[in-house]
Every structure is written in structure tokens, then in C-alpha cells.
Amino acid sequence: MKKGIHPDYHIIDVKMTDGSVFQVRSTWGKEGDQMSLDIDPTVHPAWTGGSSRLLDAGGRVSKFKKKYEGLGF
Numbered sequence: 001m002k003k004g005i006h007p008d009y010h011i012i013d014v015k016m017t018d019g020s021v022f023q024v025r026s027t028w029g030k031e032g033d034q035m036s037l038d039i040d041p042t043v044h045p046a047w048t049g050g051s052s053r054l055l056d057a058g059g060r061v062s063k064f065k066k067k068y069e070g071l072g073f
Contacts, residue, residue, distance in 0.1 A: 007027040008027065009025045009026065009027060010025065010026065010027075010030065010031040011023050011024070011025060011026075011031060011032070012024060012025075012026045012028060012029055012031075012032070012033050012034065012035060013032075013033070013034040013035070014034075014035050014037065015034055015035065015036045015037065016037055016040045016042060017037060017038070017039070017040050017042060017043050018042055021034070
């Protein structure tokens with residue numbers, strides 16, 4: 001392998017939506033950082049059978065702004 005062209009892999013903690021934490025090797029962040037997931041296989045409709053409805057934070061903000069757009073927000 002060529003030297004100096006490959007990313008630095010290190011151990012990070014990944015926190016699932018249910019609070020459980022596991023360690024993975026990643027190029028994200030730096031050694032010891034924690035990544036918190038908003039959606040993971042335990043809550044995503046693709047893995048849970050599609051019964052739950054996803055609404056992202058941006059969608060909520062857009063809905064709020066549209067509802068109150070005439071008030072000068």
C-alpha cells in the first residue's frame with residue numbers, strides 16, 4: 001500500500017436509539033468520540049416492517065414555519 005494516502009482508522013463509540021453503545025473502527029471523528037444515531041435498525045421502518053412513521057427534524061420545522069408564516073417568524 002502507498003504511504004500517506006489512506007485514512008486514519010480508529011475506535012469510536014456508536015450510541016443506538018435505545019441507549020446501547022458499541023465500538024467500531026471508523027474514519028469519522030477522532031479516537032474515543034461518540035456518534036449518536038437518530039435512526040438505526042431497531043427503529044427504522046425498513047427493518048421493523050414499516051409500521052412506524054418517520055418525520056425528520058427538518059420536516060417539523062418546515063411544518064411549523066408554514067403554519068405560522070403570516071405572523072412574521
